[in-house]
Amino acid sequence: MAQRFHPQDGCNQCTPRRGFLTGLLAAGAAAVLPSCATSSKDAPLPSVAKRSLVDVHHHVWAPAFLKELETRKLAEPPARNWSLNKTLDDMAQAGVTYSITSPTTPAASFGDAATMRAMARVSNEYGAQLARDYPSQFGFFATLPMLDVDGALAEIAYSVDVLKANGIAMLTSYDGKWLGDKAFAPIMDEINRRKLVVYTHPSNPKCCGNLQEGVPGSTIEFATDTTRTITSLLFSGTATRCKDIKFIFSHAGGTMPFLVERLTMLPKLNANFGKILPSDQVLPTLRSFYYDTAQASHPGALLSLLNLVDVSQVVFGTDFPYRTSLDHVKGLMAMGFSMNDLTAIESRNAQRLLGRA
Template sequence: MADRAGAGRIDVHHHFYAPEYREVMESYAQMPAVRDWTLQRTVEEMDRNDVDTAMLSLSPPGIHRGTAEKNRNLARTVNDHAATLRAGQPNRFGHFATVPMPDIDGTLTEIDHALDVLGADGIQLMTSYGDRWPGHPDFNVVFDELNRRKAVVFIHPLEPDCCAGIIDWVPPVLSEFTQDTARCVYSLLFSGTLARCPDIRFIFCHAGGAVPVTAGRAELMGLNNMFVEHLPNGIDHELQRLYYDVALAGSRPALAALFAFVPVSQVLLGSDYPFGATADPIRGLEEFGLDASDLKEIYRGNAERLIPRLKA
């Protein structure tokens, strides 16, 4: 497989499956998209859609269900696996390293290993961990370290424990993923984490989930005195400096909400492969009526500014 380098697209939301991770995914592992994943198929999908580089990350459920020791070992194993894939084709792959949250000490250790030893391009978190969302004060030390490092932080949604199977005939990717993205964003916002950590470059999935259509309500909440001290720069400033990929969000209504909410500079191409087809968000963006310069920024330029090593 050629390690091409050029001016093609960058996909910031692209999943991979180390053998050890598939073993612990339980019901997820039976899904054809996961069971049949191979590196060869990944590269073929990229080539079909003029994707030069895919940023590799884990799909749900993430690494937080087992014991602390098991989670630490699994995080190290999958991160080392991703680093091996990237080393084989450094122009084709990047890597957002996973961490064993909510294990704070284990997470800090893995951040050091991922960024300093493996050279990962960023850190991946999930939108919630048990009954805690990322804005919880228990996680402050983690975000302070990521802020010190000026890290890229990719946050992927999942079905939170609070709402598991809440409507058993509705897939959680519809009823919960978009909502848990909003819970995560607002937990970071109203806890003051976003204001306290201005140097973290956050990426949220699926056009921000429910965030673009609920941001107006957040503005009203921001007028409440109990939140003012956590919002010294205002709500718009914090929410509109975040980055949002368009994985599984190529429909006109989803894109209209996103582009009414943030400028083009904050939008990134994402596929959610193998669960999503890369062609879908590309088609949606092309049909939305953006000009060529805006598409170029979404397809590549914005990601290059986030991760300078990707510059052609």
């Protein structure tokens, strides 16, 4: 059974849990949490400048990849305004000493097969070059042309064996297919054979674009698409079959922690799903995954996630340049973690996951 997070642990002056949650809803996290920012058994938290964090969710754009996005009118302002100097400055301000880079949506999922292969390759070559130029500061997750299975398998081999990628980066869905879809089974099986880390980033699903005028997909659909792909992995049998893949889900698992009871009920409501993953195996499977803090370093997301999984399954992510690293450091420091748990989230869990411990 996973250990549950209690913000008041080790802090004798903190409100009891029921009162804490009531107060949180009534007064907001800023008024409730900072007073318990350290455990009475721990030394004071180090200043931001002295921290040493590992960021698993940090975006960069290869020049050739960005040029193709701009040509197709797919480049967002953060991509057009990004630079390596901005990345390095952001890391330094927050005490991030190592970032695993990846592009974000649409990744290598547009154009014909040749274009997708080319975009994956230039992105991976760029990530690898950053890692060679700054070996103590950067690693990278390799991007795949997921809609081209042969191309994806070739890119896994090249990126892992030649470029020495830290793992694989995937979107949560491609052309209306989530990661448990049978079309992706050969890719998942190869990644499982190699026992790789798979970091996932949400995308705008094919089903749900422009549902509300003026509301971008990142506001609602990203978090929901993460839940869709987790559900797909569970009830396609992929998560059970590919137990050696170490999945990271962005943004504290999207809406999954809020919908977890519905997921545990699904095998009881649908006998076919129950044959694939019995109800009593849903929670253990979810607790075996990792979840990052990108745009989720606040009580609304973390209290729900940490009531489901152990602190050991949470890794630090920033979503730079869509948010700053400092935003997330401050958010985590305000949560009331003990020094041991804070260090686990900020660096130790990722180091263990990536084999850098």
